[in-house]
Amino acid sequence: MAHTHEIFATLERDHDRHRELLDKLLETTGDSPDRQSLFEELTKELKSHAAAEEQALYSPMLRKPP
Secondary structure, eight states: OHHHHHHHHHHHHHHHHHHHHHHHHHTOOTTOHHHHHHHHHHHHHHHHHHHHHIIIIIHHHHHSOO
16 A cells, blocks of 8 residues: 555656646746746656556556456
8 A cells, every 4th residue: 555655646746746847837938948948848757757657557557447
């Protein structure tokens, strides 16, 4: 159960970070260097998060649905 708690805590931290990056991104406009940098950082974070979430959460759930 501790492992499951760690997975959800990590996912929650990631989601909080994604919201933070999105908020910062919304404060930018046009093709500014800040906007580009934030977008690249968010993209990198989302890709790694999606891969980890798939491996640690969805794949095990699909193998044992109940």
